[in-house]
Amino acid sequence: MTPGLESYIGLSALLFAIGFFGVLLRKNTLVIYMCLELMLIASTVALVAFSRFNGTLDGGVFVFFILTVAAAEVAVGLAIIVALFRLRQTVEVDKLNHLRN
Amino acid sequence: MGIFLFNLIAFFTVACAVGVVVNRNTVNAALCLMLCLMGVAGVFVMLDAYLLAALLVLVYAGAVVALFLFIIMLLDAQGGTRAPFRMATAVASGISLALMLVGVAALLARGTFAAEPLEAAVGPPVGSVLKEYAQLLFTTYLLPVQVIGFLLLIAMLGVIVLSKRFEGMEDIR
Numbered sequence: 001m002t003p004g005l006e007s008y009i010g011l012s013a014l015l016f017a018i019g020f021f022g023v024l025l026r027k028n029t030l031v032i033y034m035c036l037e038l039m040l041i042a043s044t045v046a047l048v049a050f051s052r053f054n055g056t057l058d059g060g061v062f063v064f065f066i067l068t069v070a071a072a073e074v075a076v077g078l079a080i081i082v083a084l085f086r087l088r089q090t091v092e093v094d095k096l097n098h099l100r101n
Numbered sequence: 102m103g104i105f106l107f108n109l110i111a112f113f114t115v116a117c118a119v120g121v122v123v124n125r126n127t128v129n130a131a132l133c134l135m136l137c138l139m140g141v142a143g144v145f146v147m148l149d150a151y152l153l154a155a156l157l158v159l160v161y162a163g164a165v166v167a168l169f170l171f172i173i174m175l176l177d178a179q180g181g182t183r184a185p186f187r188m189a190t191a192v193a194s195g196i197s198l199a200l201m202l203v204g205v206a207a208l209l210a211r212g213t214f215a216a217e218p219l220e221a222a223v224g225p226p227v228g229s230v231l232k233e234y235a236q237l238l239f240t241t242y243l244l245p246v247q248v249i250g251f252l253l254l255i256a257m258l259g260v261i262v263l264s265k266r267f268e269g270m271e272d273i274r
Contacts, residue, residue: 002103003147006209011111011144013205015118015137017198022122024194025186030173034121034134037165041141044157052148061237063153067160068249072256074165078172079263091178094187 008049015042029081029091033074040070107147114140127173135166152231 019042022035044063051059085091117140120133138161145154173179238246 003107007104007107007111008144008148010205010209011114014115014202015141017201017205018115018118018122020201021194021198024197025122025190027186027190028127028178030127030169030176030178031121031130034130034169037134037161038118038121038137041138041157041161044153045141045144048145048148048150048153052150057233057237060150060153060234061242063150064156064234064238065245065249067156068253071160071165072253074168075260076256076263078168079260082172082176083263085176085178091176 005049005053009046012042012046012049015039015045027092027094029084029093032093033077033081037070037074040066103147107144110140110143110147114144127179128170131166131169131173134169135162138162138166152234 016039019035019038022038023032026032026035044066047059047062047066049059051057081091084096088096090096114137117133117137121130121137124130124133138157142154142157142162145151145157
């Protein structure tokens with residue numbers, strides 16, 4: 001007896017919802033970034049589950065691409081955060097409100 | 102047995118994901134993210150995607166979390182004594198979380214997935230052989246592989262440009 005597709009989709013949706021919650025909730029840019037990564041990972045769980053239950057490999061190949069894009073995204077995003085920190089000396093999003101004035 | 106194992110791994114993964122969100126200390130959040138990725142790798146193993154599980158551990162739990170920890174320590178942004186969120190934000194994001202969960206629960210309860218006997222449709226595990234991935238990557242998905250390679254090159258150049266200080270070129274800021 002193995003878990004069905006709906007269990008995997010439920011887990012994926014739950015992880016995505018938690019990541020979304022974190023993106024809205026937290027003020028630290030680095031934690032927001034980690035929650036974004038969590039959302040990406042949740043989507044890969046759904047892709048792998050659909051791929052397995054349909055007997056094809058295409059979902060797995062898409063997970064390859066998602067992993068690569070996520071790695072590139074993390075590199076660029078963290079470089080932007082470091083550049084921002086050098087300019088403003090903070091990574092809290094509620095202090096980065098210079099566009100408001 | 103399979104369902105018990107899945108429930109165990111799923112509970113572990115979700116608990117670690119909640120730990121990422123609610124942890125006050127950023128280093129602890131990053132370590133929770135690593136544990137959560139380990140749990141997701143376990144789910145991949147349950148889905149017979151052994152190669153993807155290994156790649157997830159190598160790329161994410163290895164490289165990405167290490168990069169996060171490095172940046173946290175570089176910026177000394179561990180969190181400190183300030184509250185990590187405001188109450189109004191917590192209420193608003195809690196409402197949106199509840200809406201999202203209700204939507205997913207409605208989708209699952211409607212039985213769209215359970216209508217077909219998906220158990221019977223499951224064939225032999227196709228995701229466990231490296232050769233089949235390579236076959237797909239170098240035939241059907243050759244163009245996306247090239248594009249991804251180019252994207253990685255551009256990302257590398259972008260990081261260099263972002264992190265380098267250009268003397269005498271302050272006007273490009």
